[in-house]
Amino acid sequence: MARRCLYLLALGGVLLLGIATFSRSKGLRRSLRGAASRIPSQFSEEERVDMKRRFSISDCLTLTGAIQIPTVSFTSEDYNTTALAEFGEYIYKVFPTVFSTSFIQHEVVGGYSHLFTVQGSDPSLQPYLLLAHIDVVPAPAEGWKVPPFSGLEHDGFIWGRGTLDNKNSVMAILQALELLLIRDYIPQRPFFIALGHDEEVSGKNGARKISTLLQARGVQLAFVVDEGSFILDGFIPNVKKPFAQIAVAEKGSINLMLQVNVTPGHSSAPQKETSIGILAAAVSRLEQTPLPNMFGDGPLKTTLELLANEFSFPTNIILSNLWLFWPFVRRFLERNHITNALVRTTTALTMFNAGIKVNVIPSVAQAVVNFRIHPAQTVQEVLELVKNIVADDRVQLHVLSAFDPEPVSPSDNQALGYQLLRHTIHSVFPEVSIVAPGTCIGNTDSRHYKNLSNGIYRFNPFYLRPQDFTGIHGLNEKISVQAYETHVKFIFELIQNADTVRVSVPHVHEL
Numbered sequence: 001m002a003r004r005c006l007y008l009l010a011l012g013g014v015l016l017l018g019i020a021t022f023s024r025s026k027g028l029r030r031s032l033r034g035a036a037s038r039i040p041s042q043f044s045e046e047e048r049v050d051m052k053r054r055f056s057i058s059d060c061l062t063l064t065g066a067i068q069i070p071t072v073s074f075t076s077e078d079y080n081t082t083a084l085a086e087f088g089e090y091i092y093k094v095f096p097t098v099f100s101t102s103f104i105q106h107e108v109v110g111g112y113s114h115l116f117t118v119q120g121s122d123p124s125l126q127p128y129l130l131l132a133h134i135d136v137v138p139a140p141a142e143g144w145k146v147p148p149f150s151g152l153e154h155d156g157f158i159w160g161r162g163t164l165d166n167k168n169s170v171m172a173i174l175q176a177l178e179l180l181l182i183r184d185y186i187p188q189r190p191f192f193i194a195l196g197h198d199e200e201v202s203g204k205n206g207a208r209k210i211s212t213l214l215q216a217r218g219v220q221l222a223f224v225v226d227e228g229s230f231i232l233d234g235f236i237p238n239v240k241k242p243f244a245q246i247a248v249a250e251k252g253s254i255n256l257m258l259q260v261n262v263t264p265g266h267s268s269a270p271q272k273e274t275s276i277g278i279l280a281a282a283v284s285r286l287e288q289t290p291l292p293n294m295f296g297d298g299p300l301k302t303t304l305e306l307l308a309n310e311f312s313f314p315t316n317i318i319l320s321n322l323w324l325f326w327p328f329v330r331r332f333l334e335r336n337h338i339t340n341a342l343v344r345t346t347t348a349l350t351m352f353n354a355g356i357k358v359n360v361i362p363s364v365a366q367a368v369v370n371f372r373i374h375p376a377q378t379v380q381e382v383l384e385l386v387k388n389i390v391a392d393d394r395v396q397l398h399v400l401s402a403f404d405p406e407p408v409s410p411s412d413n414q415a416l417g418y419q420l421l422r423h424t425i426h427s428v429f430p431e432v433s434i435v436a437p438g439t440c441i442g443n444t445d446s447r448h449y450k451n452l453s454n455g456i457y458r459f460n461p462f463y464l465r466p467q468d469f470t471g472i473h474g475l476n477e478k479i480s481v482q483a484y485e486t487h488v489k490f491i492f493e494l495i496q497n498a499d500t501v502r503v504s505v506p507h508v509h510e511l
């Protein structure tokens, strides 16, 4: 009986997580409900073929398509500048209207990133920012069913590195704007498009420089939209219904190097402990000692409570009474590696180096551990915990890079960016009934824009299943042709929806 009860509680916990929608107030939400796009998001057969070719394999103007240009970032100092420059020329050729419209200014920032300033006919409206990145992670051809930079179409899918992360956003944003301009649409609300060229390796030369430039111009943004979350399908066990998650929070990060130095020697007469043994024991302790489960702090608990009424019995009861059931929900969430990442700072051992020869005791052993910091913790707090777990003075700790979690963006009924996304999701994906705020477990370029806006939202308008997730940074990344078209449609509607809502803004800035 007790076991059955536990099972029900656990099941409830899982169901809860997946489901979410606002049901509270009506202010902004009501004004959005009646807002129809002024130009219908319908594209001719010719336009659909064209947008697909520009994204994958272009047969016009150049021999390549966006996916075929290998804009790979290896490190923050090493990225394919030839390909990035080619990409800049490519978008200039395939989106002629965007580049020739008088009320749109285009600037290259940091050598290869692009900033578009769309002036808008009503400067009293606060501008917003659409973000995407041009660069991709490396893709060695081994293990791919098609060459990763081929952009080939097969069985209704476009294959290649960047099809999900994140050339889909780059191309869909420009494509949607191009189509709106061709239809003589003049945006009322000013907006920016920022396309970073080094997101995969920190964004310090792209997004950070664009943000500094905008800040110097006195720009304050109503909201920012970036990659980082999706319509999630099948990520939570037992929750079969896809739901849209808009990430309003983003985890922090530490890359920590652990190093052990010993006197080198002959392997025939080793000391009791070697540099490798000492280091291996330290990283093993870190792996075996998960950092605290933070369920109850940060946005997740509030989100679940807000969503409780969307669930049927008994999940609604469990979620409405987390004060009673939270220990069960908390423990349940730890059991899956994705939901585990939502409730705690994660510890991932990512690099380990030591040794130069089979019969030499190495003098140095080094490992790198990547921590993704829960929104309710800080870099300093995590470092203190880590020191106590390592608890060995022979292991030196060197912080290679670190940043705190991002502030949590509003998702209430007055949160313009959140509500615009929510409304657009319902209109483009009428079958998706649940839109929920959540946390991005990875990092995005949007963190560079926190000085410009308190409304930072991470959402990609396509379905993501666990098997698709393995393609992001992995093998056989691909997007269906239909999903790409829908992405264009989503941006086409979002830009128009941003013009239909009026909210008072504290400051107005000239673009």
Ligand SMILES: CCCCCCCCCCCCCCCC(=O)N[C@@H](Cc1ccccc1)C(=O)O
Pocket (backbone or CB within 6 Å): 017, 018, 199, 200, 201, 202, 203, 227, 228, 229, 232, 235, 236, 245, 253, 338, 339, 438, 440, 441, 442, 443, 444, 445, 469
């Ligand atoms: C409720 C269930 C939630 C399930 C969520 C499952 C899907 C999660 C997908 C998360 C994708 C996040 C994508 C982030 C982009 C990315 O890969 N960033 C990279 C690169 C980077 C590193 C540091 C600083 C900036 C950028 C990263 O996070 O390592």
Ligand SMILES: [Zn+2]
Pocket (backbone or CB within 6 Å): 133, 165, 166, 199, 227
């Ligand atoms: Zn990305």
Ligand SMILES: [Zn+2]
Pocket (backbone or CB within 6 Å): 137, 165, 200, 473
């Ligand atoms: Zn990525």
